[in-house]
Amino acid sequence: MDVLHRRRTDQVVVSTMTVIAPWREKAATERDLRNLGFMGGASTFGLGVALARPDVPVWVLDGDGSLAMQLGSLLTIANATPRRFLHVVFHNGVYDTSGAQPVLSEGRMSFCGLAEGAGYVKAVRFDDVETFDASLDELLEVDGPVLVELMTEPLNRPYQRSAPAPRSRRRRWR
Amino acid sequence: MVETTKPATAIPAALLLDALKRAGVTDVVAVPDTHVRTLIALMQQTDDMRFIQTATEDEAVTLAAGLIVGGRTPLVQIQHAGLYACVNHLRGVAMDGAFPMLFMIGLLGRDPAKAPRDNFDSMVRFAEPLLDTFGVPYYLLDGPDDIGMVEVAMRQAKERSGPVALLIGEQTS
Numbered sequence: 461m462d463v464l465h466r467r468r469t470d471q472v473v474v475s476t477m478t479v480i481a482p483w484r485e486k487a488a489t490e491r492d493l494r495n496l497g498f499m500g501g502a503s504t505f506g507l508g509v510a511l512a513r514p515d516v517p518v519w520v521l522d523g524d525g526s527l528a529m530q531l532g533s534l535l536t537i538a539n540a541t542p543r544r545f546l547h548v549v550f551h552n553g554v555y556d557t558s559g560a561q562p563v564l565s566e567g568r569m570s571f572c573g574l575a576e577g578a579g580y581v582k583a584v585r586f587d588d589v590e591t592f593d594a595s596l597d598e599l600l601e602v603d604g605p606v607l608v609e610l611m612t613e614p615l616n617r618p619y620q621r622s623a624p625a626p627r628s629r630r631r632r633w634r
Numbered sequence: 635m636v637e638t639t640k641p642a643t644a645i646p647a648a649l650l651l652d653a654l655k656r657a658g659v660t661d662v663v664a665v666p667d668t669h670v671r672t673l674i675a676l677m678q679q680t681d682d683m684r685f686i687q688t689a690t691e692d693e694a695v696t697l698a699a700g701l702i703v704g705g706r707t708p709l710v711q712i713q714h715a716g717l718y719a720c721v722n723h724l725r726g727v728a729m730d731g732a733f734p735m736l737f738m739i740g741l742l743g744r745d746p747a748k749a750p751r752d753n754f755d756s757m758v759r760f761a762e763p764l765l766d767t768f769g770v771p772y773y774l775l776d777g778p779d780d781i782g783m784v785e786v787a788m789r790q791a792k793e794r795s796g797p798v799a800l801l802i803g804e805q806t807s
Contacts, residue, residue: 474700493703498726501696504688505727508700508708511661511686532689536697540686 461486463593464519464548467600471546472509475521476502478556478615483521500530503537503547510542517544517600524563525555527571537605538579546600547575547607552614560614575607583607642746642776642803647672650806653784654709655682659736661701662686663694664711669740672806674711691720699733707788711738714761717799724768728797736791737799739772746804750774765799772799 465486475483476495484492493509495502506520527533527549537547549571554560575583581604586592592610599606650673654662661684662677677685688694691712698708712720717739728735741750744758753759765772771790773783784800791798 495696498692498696498723501692501723501727504693505696505700508663508697508702509704510700511684511697512701512704512706530690530692533693536688536693 463589463596464521467596471517471519472506472513473519473521474502474506474509477523477526478552479521479523479550482615499526500528500533502526503530503533506547507533507537507540507542507545510545511540514543517546518542519546519548522547522549523556524549524551524553524571528563531574534575534578534580534607538575541581542605543603545605547580547605549607549609550612551609552612554614556614556616560616571609572607575605575609580605580607583609585609585611587611642744643778644804644807645775645778645781645802647676647806649778649781650784651676651680653781657736657785657788658707659683659709659788660706661698661708662711663688663698663701663708665689665691665694665713665716667711667713667716667740667742668805669713669742670711670738670802670806677711691716692723695720695723695727695735698735699727699731702733702735709736709738711740713740713742714757715742717761717764718757721764721768724770724797729768729770732795733797734791734795735797736788737797738802739799740802740805742805744803746776750801750803761801770797770799772801774801774803776803 461482472491474493474495480494495505502522503520506518510518551571553563553566572583572585582602663686664674665688688697694710694712698710701708741758741761743755744750745753750758751762773787775783787798787800
């Protein structure tokens with residue numbers, strides 16, 4: 461999160477599920493859009509923003525379980541070829557909020573492989589934060605959708621019931 | 635069985651496209667659909683709106699939401715089976731997010747002599763009851779005379795800040 465936060469300027473950042481809380485603690489701006497209640501939608505939501513506003517870079521902070529629910533979105537994004545689109549997948553191998561059940565085919569599958577196969581311009585896996593930090597500036601210059609697969613540890617943040625958001629608050633994330 | 639007063643007839647694709655333009659549609663987010671394939675062919679050719687294909691209907695809904703955030707006016711074009719497939723996104727994105735989102739839903743396989751909810755095919759029969767359950771307003775376009783409903787539906791989506799659906803009763807010509 462710190463690595464991304466240090467590069468944050470005018471990007472629209474779409475976050476989802478487990479990623480939302482730690483990102484919000486780091487960097488909450490009016491350009492943060494949070495997706496809850498429909499797992500897997502963050503990437504195409506971000507794509508919509510990117511296609512509507514090609515002048516604004518879009519970062520999607522996705523989860524491995526979330527992306528697994530909408531793998532077809534990789535094809536949709538690659539086909540649409542958004543130019544300034546960074547798709548970050550936090551790959552911790554589990555469905556963190558629901559009790560750390562394993563993501564399917566964990567240990568054998570690669571989101572980078574899936575993204576490359578779908579037609580992303582570039583896809584890179586990082587096993588340590590130092591290498592990610594050293595590589596990110598170059599990746600942000602790539603013209604086309606880029607996927608970054610970050611190998612991380614579970615946060616152990618189980619789902620907690622929250623009070624229903626009033627309509628006015630729900631509308632804010634627009 | 636309830637017979638409709640007159641059988642549904644095909645709406646020419648060009649007529650529908652013009653109505654969508656008048657309604658201010660800037661982007662069409664679509665999953666391929668046999669029912670309106672002639673319209674899709676026109677949409678892919680026109681310079682007046684952008685055609686964006688998605689792999690699933692879930693993606694079409696979230697992508698359209700992102701477009702709206704960015705100031706565009708999208709149409710989500712899907713089939714009745716796709717409506718059933720994206721129910722959670724209809725709820726969690728279009729409704730809970732209060733997005734003025736216009737859907738165009740093709741009723742593939744509909745017996746044009748019968749009202750949709752009186753059709754034998756469950757894909758046709760359950761479309762209107764599902765929209766009723768979710769409180770989503772809809773308009774059945776059963777022929778060229780109904781074309782004015784396109785602008786009405788778009789206006790309503792914006793006024794209510796929520797989804798509104800157009801049901802295409804017969805395959806477009």
